[in-house]
Amino acid sequence: MQELVQTVLNSDEKNALRQLISSLGATGKQYLLRNEILQVFADYCQKSHKPAYFFHSSALGNLINFTHEIIIEEESTWFLLRPWIASQEVWRLGADMTHFEKMTPQALLDVRDRLVNRSQPQILEIDLKPFYQGSPDIDDPRNIGQGLAFLNHYLCHQLQYDPAHWLEELFKVLHRLQYSGVPLMISDRLKSGAELAEAVHQAIHLVREKPPSEPFEKFRFDLQALGFEPGWGNTAERVRETLELFDRLIDSPEPPVLEAFVSRVPAIFRVVLVSVHGWVGQEGVLGRPETAGQVMYVLEQARSLESRLREDITLAGLDSIGIHPKVIILTRLIPNCEGTACNLRLEKIQGSENAWILRVPFLDTNPPITQNWISKFEIWPYLESFALEAERELIAEFQGNPNLIIGNYSDGNLVAFLIARRLKVTHCSIAHSLEKPKYLFSNLYWQDLEDKYHFSAQFTADLISMNAADFIISSSYQEIVGTPDSIGQYESYKCFTMPELYHVVDGIDLFNPKFNMVPPGVNENLFFPYNQEENRDREARAKIHELLFTQVDSQIVGNLADPTKRPIFAVAPINFIKNLTGLAEFFGKNKELQERCNLILLTSKFTPEQATHPEEAAEIERLHEIIDRYELHNHIRWLGIRLSTLDLGEAYRTVADCRGIFIHYALFEAFGRTLLEAMISGLPTFATQFGGASEVIDDSENVFHLNPTDSEGTAKKVLRFLDECDANPQYWHEISTKVIERVRNKYNWTLHSKQLLLIAKIYRFWDYVTPENREARLRYLETLYYLVFKPRAEKILEQHRQR
Structure with a gap:
């Protein structure tokens, strides 16, 4: 970053940086975040008639692209730069614009405290870094979250580097295995890793002479004579495979072999x-x-x-x-x-x-x-x-x-x-x-x-x-x-x-x-594709269809003028982050979307009196107000009804029967369980681009990731999808099939x-x-x-x- 910063300060772009900081200060804010910084920079480039490349490719443009926070003080401007994922640097620019110096994290924390008038000269500092020094670390940010693969490679390297030492460590680990005092895998007959390695060779020879399907109990005592206890397998073939994996691990340690062997070790009950x-x-x-x-x-x-x-x-x-x-x-x-x-x-x-x-x-x-x-x-x-x-x-x-x-x-x-x-x-x-x-x-x-x-x-x-x-x-x-x-x-x-x-x-x-990244699955006994007709109950299907589209109930708002329109479905609790009010307002502002679709919201609460805290009550009141303000009663169904999981699964499928879509319009979503439920049911699914939800949906063509703060951009994406469905009736089915397969292949509880x-x-x-x-x-x-x-x-x- 030093070279980039000096390039800005030593060029004509220094004046542009000064003007940009002035523009940032003119916002009236001292603490600006990435989106605000980029917007002010874009406005500055437009007003200053900068060429198109300046925003993206100039030295200042690159610097701003790396900037995630700016704090403006009277004598200094502080930059939190993120040169790459998971790496942050603090830089301070003096008011004279002559030098940019790298600062410590402690200095930035002091600035943040001063910003809210709560600074103090001495404060407890929590620093966990010393406790991780000396431990192996992943060096490529792209591999963060793949700890298992990293450790497998690391341990195999150690086995190759010092095989005698690590053979002893493996022996100690296996020797500790037990269940309620009952020894597993190896017994006290074996005293060292070297003895274990030799015994493995003998055991492999022994089980190779057995019929593959012969139960372990028939040759259990033969193995015990060699120092082996139960846990290697239930048949001669399984025992032989496990012994051979261990032998290969000692002879030629490779990550797939280590993983295969460890997966068979009975260590968790x-x-x-x-x-x-x-x-x-x-x-x-x-x-x-x-x-x-x-x-x-x-x-x-x-x-x-x-x-x-x-x-x-x-x-x-x-x-x-x-x-x-x-x-x-x-x-x-x-x-x-x-x-x-x-x-x-x-x-x-x-x-x-x-x-x-x-x-x-x-x-x-x-x-x-x-x-x-x-x-x-x-x-x-x-x-x-x-x-x-x-x-x-x-x-x-x-x-x-x-x-x-x-x-x-x-x-x-x-x-x-x-x-x-x-x-x-x-x-x-x-x-x-x-x-x-x-x-x-x-x-x-x-x-x-x-x-x-x-x-x-x-x-x-x-x-x-x-x-x-x-x-x-x-x-x-x-x-x-x-x-x-x-x-x-x-x-x-x-x-x-x-x-x-x-x-x-x-x-x-x-x-x-x-x-480690290990995504959850979805219960396919409850949530399964709409076209699995053999698994669906006709009466339940009719009941849920009536509930979603026509039933009159004190806990339901809306009487659809045309229930045959394509439904937009959303399922979420009512809170600020899940942003159902934002979805309703987006729908209310878009007349074309109302002409082509109905909006169906499923929540578990309906009135402020049901809320458990003020924020929830405020969102409920706001949703009622939005429906009234945009006169949505003939275009929306808001069900404040708690459905059983069986009925919820049928609700997704019923919307899919009508060739509907699912929208998750949260301001932020860590993952999104409802996304899996909607996708496995066959619903083309749109979701917020902020958080892990954007990884759940494979969106190489930038169609299904939404910015909930950009209603115009959201409308374009949804309407473009609807246009494609109208022009090509098979398009909805193609997307439906893709999302079903994505969940089945990547998000299942077995994996x-x-x-x-x-x-x-x-x-x-x-x-x-x-x-x-x-x-x-x-x-x-x-x-x-x-x-x-x-x-x-x-x-x-x-x-x-x-x-």
């Missing part, structure tokens, strides 16, 4: 999925807007993991000795459960053999609060005692420790950290959606938002859990590091200020191999579970061989927990007691 704050149940609770996506995710993940574990254990030959997997979703028990099953301690998960929902109550220190549902923004004071009680309950249910704990969302990840730390269990973190990047400047103005959102507790909890986790699962690349034009969710935790509380100088190592379990096994091995750096980091995070997080949580508890 008991899994905990932590999802605390939501209404976690199977009936009557999935429609709660704040938790609907998360609940469906963990339920489907639990079923899929349990099924995969059963298959793996059977193939390993362990079911014959009485070993069976168990998966538990850990959540809170809600005494005042509002007619749901959320007051039941234990509930078996439908469609599973041994997967359960375990509900543990919060301590009754404040019954008016703890006996009711608690918002994700208010839950923080109760998590530590919950974790301690849940630990006891889990050990009792499993009759031993779990092997893997998966945290979900900020609160679930903090609980996962507390339990995993005490039990020394592999910890996986899944954020789903981090709140910090959703709310603009939420960290900078945290004190103004504290009573409503308690971000000081949440952002601290996020920092702790994402750094404590052995590995992090994201649904998309953008979730980690964004795009060239936008900062990723995890990247937003890299460097930020909480004025008068702390500065985060380096909050997360984005190049660490702990990050998800297979990959997640493989990652857990690799990282478990990694922790065995590199424990020292991790322990130092965990000690540091414990300090943050007790000295920063707990005082913030206790302040929330004090507020609750005063209610």
Whole structure:
């Protein structure tokens, strides 16, 4: 960047930079973000009659293209530059325009504090960078999120570089394997890696003489005489394949061989999925807007993991000795459960053999609060005692420790950290959606938002859990590091200020191999293509069609003048981020779209009285107002009705019957569960370009990615699609087929579970061989927990007691 900056300062473009800064200052803002900077620069180029290339290709144009923030002070202008994805640099331009100097992150954080008049000379600095030094790092930003592949290559390189040492490490890992005290894979007969390698050769010779389908039990004692225990396979052929994979790994270590061998190692039997704050149940609770996506995710993940574990254990030959997997979703028990099953301690998960929902109550220190549902923004004071009680309950249910704990969302990840730390269990973190990047400047103005959102507790909890986790699962690349034009969710935790509380100088190592992209799937028993007629119920189909298009109900707005028009379908909770009001207003402003389509909105709430917080109530009121203002009653159907998942699946298919489309118009979407549901149902799907949703939809021709802040551009894309459908009736079917195949090939729970379990096994091995750096980091995070997080949580508890 130094060369680019000097080019600007040493050329005629220096004057253009001065004029641009003057134009930025004329906006009346001191803190400008990327979109605002680009707009002001575009306006400057137009007013100054700059040639077309100047905006894109001049030295100043390149500099501005790398700029994500500008802060204007009296004596300085500060630039946050992003030369490439996941890399940020701070530069300061003096008022005399003579020099541009690179500054430290600490200097930028001080400037941000001064901007809001909350600067102080001494403040706590949080810096996690030293705890990642010495650990292997990914060097190419394009490979961020592919930690498993990186570690496979790294470990294989180590095996080649020092094979004797790493053979001993592999021996130690296999020797530790056991289930409730029962040794697996190898016994105490084998004393070293060298002995193991020799025994493997003998065992391969032994099983080659057996019929391929001969059950393991028939030659079990022959293998035990060589030092081998159950776990290598259920038949002679399976045992031979596993032994040969290990032999190849020692002789010629290659990533595919390591991955194939590790996938067969029986190391995980008991899994905990932590999802605390939501209404976690199977009936009557999935429609709660704040938790609907998360609940469906963990339920489907639990079923899929349990099924995969059963298959793996059977193939390993362990079911014959009485070993069976168990998966538990850990959540809170809600005494005042509002007619749901959320007051039941234990509930078996439908469609599973041994997967359960375990509900543990919060301590009754404040019954008016703890006996009711608690918002994700208010839950923080109760998590530590919950974790301690849940630990006891889990050990009792499993009759031993779990092997893997998966945290979900900020609160679930903090609980996962507390339990995993005490039990020394592999910890996986899944954020789903981090709140910090959703709310603009939420960290900078945290004190103004504290009573409503308690971000000081949440952002601290996020920092702790994402750094404590052995590995992090994201649904998309953008979730980690964004795009060239936008900062990723995890990247937003890299460097930020909480004025008068702390500065985060380096909050997360984005190049660490702990990050892995493992997208979720969709339940094809509930959500399947509209043209699978054999799986559809005629009566349910007729009922849903009437509900969507003609039924009169007190919870439905709109009486369509022409129900045969092509429907535009949207399913989302009503909140500012999901932007249903923006979609309705976009539709209301576009008369051509109204002439050709009807808009159908499906939410679970309809009146402000049903809202759980003021923001939700305001959005509901605004949606009613937009419908009235644009006189949409004959063009829109707004259903404030909570549908069962079965009916929701049929709703997608019913819209597809009518050759409709699905629009997800959120201002930001981390991933978008409804996108998968709509696409697998066969609906051509448009979605926001901001966030991971743009990765779900393959849009090489730039048709289906929408900018929700650009209603004119959105209208052009949707109308162009409709024109193509009218000109070529097969076009809708072509797109429908493509989106169905995309979900089936890339977003399915079988792939998800297979990959997640493989990652857990690799990282478990990694922790065995590199424990020292991790322990130092965990000690540091414990300090943050007790000295920063707990005082913030206790302040929330004090507020609750005063209610």
